[in-house]
Amino acid sequence: MNAAPALDALGNPTRRAILTLLAGGDRSVNAIAREFPVSRPAISRHLRSLESAGLVAQERAGREHVFRLERGGFDSVRQWLDAFWREALPEFARVAEQSWEERSR
Amino acid sequence: MNVPIRHSVRVSCPPEHAFRAFTGEVDRWWPKSHRGRPDATIAFESGSSPRLVETHPETGVRELGRVLCWQPGELLSYTWQPGAPAGLTTVVEVRFVADGAGTRVDVTHRDGDPGLGSDWDTRAHRFAASWTVVLGAFQDHIAGPSPAEATP
Numbered sequence: 001m002n003a004a005p006a007l008d009a010l011g012n013p014t015r016r017a018i019l020t021l022l023a024g025g026d027r028s029v030n031a032i033a034r035e036f037p038v039s040r041p042a043i044s045r046h047l048r049s050l051e052s053a054g055l056v057a058q059e060r061a062g063r064e065h066v067f068r069l070e071r072g073g074f075d076s077v078r079q080w081l082d083a084f085w086r087e088a089l090p091e092f093a094r095v096a097e098q099s100w101e102e103r104s105r
Numbered sequence: 106m107n108v109p110i111r112h113s114v115r116v117s118c119p120p121e122h123a124f125r126a127f128t129g130e131v132d133r134w135w136p137k138s139h140r141g142r143p144d145a146t147i148a149f150e151s152g153s154s155p156r157l158v159e160t161h162p163e164t165g166v167r168e169l170g171r172v173l174c175w176q177p178g179e180l181l182s183y184t185w186q187p188g189a190p191a192g193l194t195t196v197v198e199v200r201f202v203a204d205g206a207g208t209r210v211d212v213t214h215r216d217g218d219p220g221l222g223s224d225w226d227t228r229a230h231r232f233a234a235s236w237t238v239v240l241g242a243f244q245d246h247i248a249g250p251s252p253a254e255a256t257p
Contacts, residue, residue, distance in 0.1 A: 010193035092134035096126035100118035
């Protein structure tokens with residue numbers, strides 16, 4: 001899974017705040033926009049970016065678009081970071097032990 | 106969801122050397138798959154405000170993070186922005202603990218913005234908008250309290 005879009009999307013504080021807000025419950029665009037001192041079109045742009053990163057999804061409820069958190073984007077970030085350490089730490093141990101042996105010789 | 110991410114490894118050398126290898130030989134262990142370009146080099150710069158940087162002949166020097174704590178043989182912590190320059194800021198804490206003749210290296214990786222950017226929109230920060238908080242709240246939101254949280 002490619003984590004880059006989610007990492008990019010999470011880099012913005014307003015977008016992180018939107019996610020935290022949605023963690024408290026699904027909300028319409030208007031309900032989200034009311035919480036921020038930025039324009040509704042700006043909030044819509046943030047939501048689009050979060051949606052394409054797989055962090056939120058929307059559903060139509062009557063005349064409103066309701067947004068909710070989506071698991072995929074979060075999982076991709078976590079898996080990417082997890083994979084980093086799974087690969088890095090054994091390699092670090094090998095490098096450290098090798099250079100220690102060289103020093104001790 | 107069990108946040109932050111934790112990993113440990115045991116190495117057969119003293120903590121001082123493990124620290125030296127982690128920092129001074131970072132380019133040898135940092136996965137190629139997690140670099141901006143596979144042939145870029147990674148280094149902890151020394152100096153008064155040390156940084157973690159990635160260097161490539163074509164793209165130049167790129168800051169990946171900043172060192173927050175540098176205690177040789179004991180503790181290293183630094184910020185890491187995997188999607189630098191615009192990505193999420195995460196904080197890595199590495200503890201070097203003597204373990205018999207060797208060292209146990211404990212990595213804790215969480216999100217966070219220790220310098221807390223001044224780019225916060227005025228009202229945004231009233232939500233503790235961090236990755237850990239978001240992930241934790243997300244877990245509660247979809248599944249109720251997780252068993253992992255009930256047994257620390």
